[in-house]
Amino acid sequence: MAASQTRSSIRRRQLARELRTLRDLAGMTGEDVAKALGWSSAKVSRIENAAISVKTADLRKLLALYQVPENQRDRLIELARTADQRGWWDAVPTVPADLNAYLALENEAHKLLSYSALVLHGLLQTEDYARSILSDQLAMAPGAIRRQVDVRMRRQQRLTGPEPLQFRGVIDEAAVLRQVGGPEVMRDQLRHLLELAERPNIRLQILPFGAGGHPAVSGPFIILEIPDPGADVVYVELMNRNIYIEDDVDVHRHVLAFDILRNKALPVEETPAFIQRRLTELE
Structure with a gap:
């Protein structure tokens, strides 16, 4: 796109x-x-x-x-x-055009399928984890970081409420081993994941290293399922640009890839125990 x-x-x-x-x-x-x-x-x-x-x-x-x-x-x-109604994110001056477009899609979606390879999806991050991730990005001023963290925290309201976003996440083991922000920040983040995993609209699975190769070894992706027919979009975030995929065939390929990832990952029921073991290692 x-x-x-x-x-x-x-x-x-x-x-x-x-x-x-x-x-x-x-x-x-x-x-x-x-x-x-x-x-x-x-x-x-x-x-x-x-x-x-x-x-x-x-x-x-x-x-x-x-x-x-x-x-x-x-x-x-x-x-x-309602086509051109502005969202709350439009009032945030530091939200770049590409992120603005993604937030509009995320706001429209009723289900989100996320494969996280190295860092957690923004909807799953604690404030300290998000701040650490954003601080590691090149050429971002402290004020911009603070506003971006605020945006990320506000986005998480989609996970609560009477009609919450359905979140299906496959998280590579690397994302829970990587100590973003140091041990203390990571401990709080893992505890937060355990809390999120208890919510009925959130299903998390860990993809262990032992699962071997898979169709997404090249990197993470997000599938945003939109209620309107044929409107689903795949979002891929790169270091210097973002890619939006709308072609039905390409979107379906990513859905198939996500199904393979889910089948290779630990079952939803076993994932909290895996996260708890990692948390114990950090304490």
């Missing part, structure tokens, strides 16, 4: 996909739509590629042209209305 696309709303992209599908079902080309509505072909293309928001009046014209049933029209109009 290009940088400009990552900044567009997940809802806007979903609306664009549905509008393309409706046009195809109506047996029309983009040029046909433009001619019927007195628009330019470029405008139709930008709407269908989520490059621009579609105004409610224009959306109603499209839906009438495609002869969309009234109940479906209401749903799509509501989708358009």
Whole structure:
């Protein structure tokens, strides 16, 4: 996904996909739509590629042209209305564009599948662990670190509440052996993992070194499952850039890889004992 696309709303992209599908079902080309509505072909293309928001009046014209049933029209109009709503993270000045895009996806997701290779996922981190990880990053000022830690802590509210995010995490053994921040910080972090593992919406599994090779030896990844059909996204974070994968085939490959990781990892029921043994080693 290009940088400009990552900044567009997940809802806007979903609306664009549905509008393309409706046009195809109506047996029309983009040029046909433009001619019927007195628009330019470029405008139709930008709407269908989520490059621009579609105004409610224009959306109603499209839906009438495609002869969309009234109940479906209401749903799509509501989708358009909420497409560009800003999140709480937009008010944080130090949140970069790529992280802003990820937070929007995380906020939309109902389930998150995470493979952590060397460090824990941000939703699982304690404040001290997060501060230590961010402090090790290059060229980040103390004030920026503090604000990024605050953002990370606020994100964790997704794990609680009446409809909490369903979190499925496979954690490589390396991530629990690595003493981020030193023994004391790591002890608190491991205790926090044990507490999280007791929550019904969180399922954690340790992938021990003895499990051998696997499809994700090249690094961690996150699969964000979005309620809207066909909207799931894979997120890969690199040192100098982030990658968003939306192609259905590539997303499915990552789902298959995650299933293999889960099968190779310790069962959910055995993971707390593994974490407790590591905690005992540090005490």
